[in-house]
Amino acid sequence: MAKYIARRLLIAIPLLLLISIIVFLLMRAAPYDAIDAMTTPKMSEETIAAIKAQYGYDQPVWVQYFAWLGGLLQGNFGYSIVTKSSIAEQLAVRIPNTILLVLPSYLVAYVTAIVLGLVAGSHRGSRLDHVIDGIASVLIAVPSFWLAMLLIFVFGYLLRALPIVGMQTVGDGSFVDVLRHYILPFVTLTIAFLPDNLRYVRSSTITQITQDYVMVQEAFGAKRAEIMFRHVCRNVLGPVLTRLGMALPMLVTGAIITETIFSWPGVGPYFMTAIKGMDYPIVMAILILSSTLVIIGNLLADVLNALADPRIRQGGAR
């Protein structure tokens, strides 16, 4: 097992390096560079040269790349062009806020999806199944931002029941206050995460149930609940578990739209402002961060998969 993980890790490292090179070159090729943002036409040549030197833009590209990579490894993500603030410090504040929103809503959506998916899948064709599947197919067609708008209209404007701005009221900031701010973005995200997982669980449950072994077991007089619990659940949950690993990048970028709408002080608004302001260092940092999480997530999924299915450990096949 350790050997398997080590081998997967070894594949991941060059992949990460490759991604970092691509990201770096992408940003170098961008139509507008950091120096343009920091200088004005009135500045003297010396001032411009000094600014270039201060930010290391007078060095050859490869030197800049290694300096940047070295910084990344030490947790220094560089500075924003627009605000000149440290990106690492910003992210250190914003990522926890995003996780606070994404993790609970993803988990709630995930557990709900498993329960509803198993129920619907095992009662395939029943009224209950129709209702659950119907809800999932409607929700899958609802844009999350539109859902958020409707929630804001109903609970913010019509009922005036819940706050719709940010994470807390300044000057209050009690737990109840944070909770009140939490409800709408949380509901939006949970609903956004739900249908995909639900349909996945439902269809794999159906696939399992139509397998021969279930019929065999039934033929042998096993109770339906017993079959469900002992066999179907286990077989369904394996791949579902690996989905959890794949969802890792969500922790950073899973709520961009929702955060933007609710002014939640997470990564989303930071990223969108950077995109619109062409603040490349920020975009670069978030891109690197989320691709790293993708790789780690895939790794995690593979490991979970291997743990669940011993055959993979030996064969090494995916």
Added chain:
Amino acid sequence: MSTMLGSEFSRRSFIKGAGATAATALLAAMGISATDATFAFAGDGGKTFTYAIAGDPSVSPNVITTGDRFGLMTLKLVYSPLWMYNADGINYFLADSYDTSDDGKTLTVHLHEGVKWQDGEPFTADDVVFTYEAIESTETANQYSQLVYDQGKVEVKKVDDLTVTFTFPIAIANAAEMISQGFIMPKHLYEGVTDWEHNDVNNTPVGTGPYQLMEYQPGQYLRFEANKDYFLGAPHIDQVVFQIVTNENTGMQAIQAGEVNAWIGTPAEVQQMNIQGNGLTVTPYSEGRVAYLAINCNRVTNENVRKAILYSFDKPAICNAALLDPQYYDVEYTFLPTISEFYDADAVEKYDRDVEKAKQLLADAGQANPTFTIAYDSGNTLTETDALMMKEQAAEAGITLNIQAVDPTALSNTMLDDGGDYDMYFGGYIMGIDPTTFAPLFESDANWNYMHWGDAYPEIDELFAQGASELDPDKRKKIFSDLQAAVQNTGAFYPLYSNKRLLVTTSNVTNIQEAGLVPVYTFEDLSKLDMQ
């Protein structure tokens, strides 16, 4: 004059057009993070004034290079200037008065006695000299161009602890304006600092202003507490919070729900709100900001074609579509804002709508039914409306306008360059009180002349030069009337409106007039604002 980074230009500062400034970590070093945020402060029942601002302050706030609206608002609370110079005249802060020498070159400034820094150190003339010398040695400083001229630097000298002299290399009519607004920083803390933007002192600023910065949560809020020893009297309000609300709609909701006490809205937003039902007060005030359309002379070279375009527009209709109600704006006809004492609309060609004349001019120029591209900064609903209205109006004169939304940063870069692929674009500026402060926008070789008319109009340069050195008020008035007419005659600069900012406050906020509403900072002295 000063830093200028976009189509939005201000003498005092550069103000982000789209209003969405990215977040900054100016005080993350204060050791506050979301994970260990203690969700309770101000439990003392004191008065808290919460003001919604549309973005984080950019650049860790320092009095030398900070030039964005929210950064300057932060500085205004913590630091004090010698005096403020706005449309209503001079308002003294750290200085009590100043004398001008007979040759008009030297200003002798008398400082307020007994002022202390927030850490208890005394404020003296040394701090003033230190600050202005720092500005003069920093090319990127916000006020650099106000103090350093082709003929030399303004010489700043300490006479005694309470007296400083500023000696200009040339006589200029508005010397007092040139040293206004600049904040003074403490010499005893900043001595030895080399990088104004990255240093530890910025993280815990110590000023002479009415409030002290206590806490900054990037993307969330800045919290200030009253400086009880403020030299102009202890502030009425104990705590001020700048709540960062980047989304306009959430801001609208927050003020209506009373989550914030003050917020700046657009007419369209205010019209949507339930002002009376929520007990809100709307106070429109002018920033003297002129919004305009610039025609790129590099691309539309024929002056008569430019004029034809302008004759096809219906300015009052455009203003009305964008700003809804005349109480929210002044229609502009010259490059000076209507609140300027030199404003003279009677002297200029107003380009009132005349579709026939437009067609005639085009026919004479042999360019019937031309097509142009008009660019506006994406995300800006005001200029978007302007552009849509212009497109419709120009069509009646046979002119096709293609509208293109462009990223604000990208647009201001091409505008600075040569205007790129766009025949016309929108901009706006807040300049000084004296008309000479507008020279960087209109002189032939000016960096920020977005019309790019090259050397076609030397008379404009001459009039600016005459106005700057002329000290006789009547003659100046005549010169600036001619200047306004000359700029309009280019047919390249089309002032639209000077839109007011609408300050929306909750019913418990009082003394707004006493606090004074000024461009950029909103309140001239927040210590005078009160709450019930």
Added chain:
Amino acid sequence: MAATAPTAAPAADARRRPARRHTRAQAAWSAFRHDKVAIVSLALLAIVVVACLIAPLLPLSPNATDVAHRLAAPSAQHIFGTDQLGRDYFARVLYGGRVSLLVGVLAMLTSLVIGIIVGTVAGLLGGIVDAILMRIVDVLSSVPWLVLVTVVSIFLKPGLTSIILVIGLFSWMEIARLVRTETQTIKERDFVQYAQLCGVSPARVIIRHIIPAALPTIITASTTSLASAIMTESSLSFLGVGVQQPMSSWGSMLQDAQQYMQNDIYMAIIPGLLIVIVIFAFNKLGNIMRVFADPQVMSGERE
């Protein structure tokens, strides 16, 4: 698919196919006929699509402003009301729908082309090529699409073409996966192996044999892909990095509507509802197609 008798000669296979198509179509039709929701949603979809298509023929002007009648609620004169510049919202919704649907269709075609090429090449060649391509598919499909799409959009001039390209470039992975699986099955069949043995070039094999055989799968995948392309476009436009003025799509209309929601909620409801209807209907259509593509699966049972 896999049930095809391995011994069947190419000719026999060809002869049998029309008959199979027929029963498949019948299966799909019967699945459709008994699904009331599908009937209603497809009927609505048809109405929306036709209305959008014929919009230029109708006496509607989506850009004529009338500031005096701004933000008028729906009435007999303006059945969807007017927007902040007094423009007829019904006309704007139809013209916005043209943009949304156009971007959806073209982006779907882009991703279809890429997906088919990658899928067939990977499936047919196998080995190292397959491994590399599928690794790319894995990575691309797990990187958050919003991040990728917005980053790439920086490099392109804003405009319809860029949005279509950007969406197309990052949504072909699922199609590639399906086509690859299909290809792997098909290439084992005698007529394909025979063609390869005769020295027919892989490109020819793909075009002449594999694509036709995989067509049902491709068609099915394309409806789902169309739905997600429309969703992507509206999200991007809503965030302000998609369609730019003066053009508008349902997504960008919703972005505008945000500001006027408090008093004029119809501005937010109408475009949003249309997005839901269209995406729901295309997904339904995909499910029915799936019955057609793979008769073993009854409607909507497999993702």
